Amino acid sequence: MSARTNTPEAEDTSQHDTPKEGDAQTGTPDPLFGSGIRYTMGWARHEGDRTAGFGRMMRRLPELVGICLKLSWRADRNALIIVTACQLLVGAATAGGLLATNSVLQQLLTAGPTPDRITAALPALALVGISAIAIAVMTAWSNAMSGRLKPKVERLAYTELLARSARVELLHFQRADFHDLLDAAQYGAGWIDLVIEQLIKTVTAVMGIIAAAGVLGVLHPLLLPLLPLSVVPRGWAAIRATRMRNESRLTWLSHMRQQASLTSLLTSKDPAEEIRAHAAGNFLLSHYDRLATHSALEQARLARADAKADLVAGALSGLTTAATYVLLGWLLATGRMALAAAGTAVLAIRTGTNQLGSVVSSLAYMHEYGLYTADWRDACRQAQELAIPEGGTVTPATGPERIEVRDLRFSYVNADKPALNGVNLTIRRGEVVALVGHNGSGKTTLAKLLTGLYLPEEGSVTWDGVDTAHLDRDRAFNSVALLSQGFERWPFTVRSNVAIGRHQTDPTAEALTRAAASAGAADLIEELKDGWDTLLASEFQGGINLSGGQWQRIALTRAYFRDAPLLVLDEPTAALDPRAEAATFTGVRALAGGRTVVLITHRLHSVQHADRILVLQDGVITENGTHQELLELAGEYAELWALQASQYNADTPTP
Ligand SMILES: Nc1ncnc2c1ncn2[C@@H]1O[C@H](COP(=O)(O)OP(=O)(O)OP(=O)(O)O)[C@@H](O)[C@H]1O
Numbered sequence: 001m002s003a004r005t006n007t008p009e010a011e012d013t014s015q016h017d018t019p020k021e022g023d024a025q026t027g028t029p030d031p032l033f034g035s036g037i038r039y040t041m042g043w044a045r046h047e048g049d050r051t052a053g054f055g056r057m058m059r060r061l062p063e064l065v066g067i068c069l070k071l072s073w074r075a076d077r078n079a080l081i082i083v084t085a086c087q088l089l090v091g092a093a094t095a096g097g098l099l100a101t102n103s104v105l106q107q108l109l110t111a112g113p114t115p116d117r118i119t120a121a122l123p124a125l126a127l128v129g130i131s132a133i134a135i136a137v138m139t140a141w142s143n144a145m146s147g148r149l150k151p152k153v154e155r156l157a158y159t160e161l162l163a164r165s166a167r168v169e170l171l172h173f174q175r176a177d178f179h180d181l182l183d184a185a186q187y188g189a190g191w192i193d194l195v196i197e198q199l200i201k202t203v204t205a206v207m208g209i210i211a212a213a214g215v216l217g218v219l220h221p222l223l224l225p226l227l228p229l230s231v232v233p234r235g236w237a238a239i240r241a242t243r244m245r246n247e248s249r250l251t252w253l254s255h256m257r258q259q260a261s262l263t264s265l266l267t268s269k270d271p272a273e274e275i276r277a278h279a280a281g282n283f284l285l286s287h288y289d290r291l292a293t294h295s296a297l298e299q300a301r302l303a304r305a306d307a308k309a310d311l312v313a314g315a316l317s318g319l320t321t322a323a324t325y326v327l328l329g330w331l332l333a334t335g336r337m338a339l340a341a342a343g344t345a346v347l348a349i350r351t352g353t354n355q356l357g358s359v360v361s362s363l364a365y366m367h368e369y370g371l372y373t374a375d376w377r378d379a380c381r382q383a384q385e386l387a388i389p390e391g392g393t394v395t396p397a398t399g400p401e402r403i404e405v406r407d408l409r410f411s412y413v414n415a416d417k418p419a420l421n422g423v424n425l426t427i428r429r430g431e432v433v434a435l436v437g438h439n440g441s442g443k444t445t446l447a448k449l450l451t452g453l454y455l456p457e458e459g460s461v462t463w464d465g466v467d468t469a470h471l472d473r474d475r476a477f478n479s480v481a482l483l484s485q486g487f488e489r490w491p492f493t494v495r496s497n498v499a500i501g502r503h504q505t506d507p508t509a510e511a512l513t514r515a516a517a518s519a520g521a522a523d524l525i526e527e528l529k530d531g532w533d534t535l536l537a538s539e540f541q542g543g544i545n546l547s548g549g550q551w552q553r554i555a556l557t558r559a560y561f562r563d564a565p566l567l568v569l570d571e572p573t574a575a576l577d578p579r580a581e582a583a584t585f586t587g588v589r590a591l592a593g594g595r596t597v598v599l600i601t602h603r604l605h606s607v608q609h610a611d612r613i614l615v616l617q618d619g620v621i622t623e624n625g626t627h628q629e630l631l632e633l634a635g636e637y638a639e640l641w642a643l644q645a646s647q648y649n650a651d652t653p654t655p
Contacts, residue, residue: 090134266285408459433597480562520580615636
């Protein structure tokens with residue numbers, strides 16, 4: 001190995017061409033990610049809107065303001081009222097201050113002894129001071145109130161989104177477009193405080209403009225058109241700069257996500273093991289650096305584009321300022337305006353143009369962030385439409401007496417063939433039913449339909465004659481305990497990991513211990529340093545991690561702790577040692593009394609004592625019977641059984 005490969009930096013340049021500006025083009029497949037990652041995130045939902053002009057921006061504005069005001073009203077109406085009142089008062093004080101300034105100038109510029117002129121100007125001077133104090137007080141109060149309002153609005157937006165998405169039918173979580181919307185909506189919820197901030201800035205600036213325009217109108221009507229005229233170039237440049245920024249951002253957005261995914265891979269717990277064992281660190285790092293270089297080049301280009309736009313804006317703005325002073329000079333020279341009024345006009349024009357510039361940039365920011373606010377609203381609406389309905393037929397607490405499946409067909413979104421293709425089956429209360437079959441044959445999918453987690457696409461699944469779609473699903477789920485293949489390893493204490501399975505009631509020590517004993521986890525928990533209070537997350541202070549099998553026992557404890565009449569165990573022993581596995585299956589039989597158990601496993605020796613074994617093949621039940629009946633049938637099950645048995649026999653040394 002050459003010395004160069006000792007540092008990741010050395011490896012970078014040897015592996016990839018040095019990125020050049022313009023390399024990062026949309027649609028160019030990435031050597032690591034292909035082109036798949038680019039459009040999978042909510043970011044890219046607004047390509048058209050992001051590069052839209054002023055007209056489109058203004059058309060969306062009322063809707064956006066409406067969303068923000070409604071949310072703010074719900075979050076903290078007092079704060080909203082105070083902020084609005086403060087802004088109105090700031091506007092009034094600005095106008096009053098300008099008029100008072102005019103009066104001061106008039107008094108100072110009239111003929112007469114200086115002390116007299118100063119004395120005459122004093123009341124107006126006091127008014128200038130009072131309006132400045134009023135502006136400062138109102139601005140401070142408004143800032144304090146908006147500081148109170150914004151986090152409340154953000155919290156409300158997040159809570160609403162999370163509450164609604166937590167109720168969405170499971171199937172929609174398989175849809176990429178729904179995830180795109182949720183992604184964007186999360187930005188919307190997080191950035192809603194920025195939209196409100198810009199909205200407040202806009203209101204402040206509009207008040208300033210009204211004040212300045214009012215004063216200019218009083219001083220000389222000819223001065224009024226100067227105000228919008230002077231801001232046109234700055235507004236045009238600001239919008240142009242925003243569009244350029246957005247176009248540029250779209251170019252490197254996917255890089256940002258790819259970079260973020262590499263950052264997360266290099267710093268997360270789970271991939272750490274394989275990265276080290278396969279020495280993949282430098283490889284990932286070199287790709288990270290390649291992407292970071294692209295991003296830096298794009299940002300440099302962006303900065304230059306911004307600078308150019310600013311330059312053009314500055315030049316045009318200078319021209320309009322010059323025109324303003326020429327007009328003022330002409331008004332003065334021709335005696336159409338007094339010197340004092342001209343002085344006030346300069347102040348009013350400066351105030352007005354500054355505020356107009358501020359309005360334009362606030363509107364541009366509002367438009368940009370506001371696209372996500374609209375997504376937040378759309379996601380909340382969609383989540384509501386796709387939610388598991390509330391109410392329906394209530395099932396008895398003892399669970400269904402009979403689950404019937406008739407001509408059941410079910411396909412996942414974008415799947416080219418159905419996962420279940422005409423399943424018929426009846427399960428009675430208290431039965432232990434085992435589902436076996438090759439990978440992808442539909443066992444897990446069937447279990448999810450039996451429990452009402454998914455609804456049939458065709459055919460029916462009924463609980464005591466009631467279609468699962470018409471059940472009160474919240475109550476129905478209450479009757480279900482599920483240990484799924486990818487069970488959750490909650491980063492909580494052991495107690496919470498188990499009690500989350502039935503969190504509505506305070507877990508009694510006795511119920512926890514009983515569940516742990518049934519799952520074979522009692523000794524394991526007792527030996528942990530803080531017992532039930534041990535934190536199962538080594539990435540947090542004081543936390544520890546468990547082995548795969550130990551985690552499986554905790555997950556099994558959780559399922560047992562739910563103490564539900566319908567128990568679904570999907571590969572419950574995949575990570576268990578043989579003794580624990582045997583104990584688990586014996587435990588399942590013992591537990592069954594009155595409880596319906598659906599057991600999915602590839603360990604055929606463990607299912608031989610099930611009441612019934614169902615063999616699935618390509619989404620269809622091909623065999624249905626007891627272990628003995630299926631062996632006699634000499635079909636798929638018998639073949640798989642013989643295969644597994646032969647492996648054991650071959651490996652067993654003859655005594
Ligand atoms: N979320 C999903 N989206 C799309 N297709 C899916 C999804 N989950 C499963 N499938 C497909 O549905 C079919 C049935 O999958 P299922 O998980 O029910 O099989 P299984 O019998 O439980 O497999 P295994 O023994 O590997 O756990 C497979 O073809 C699988 O690829």
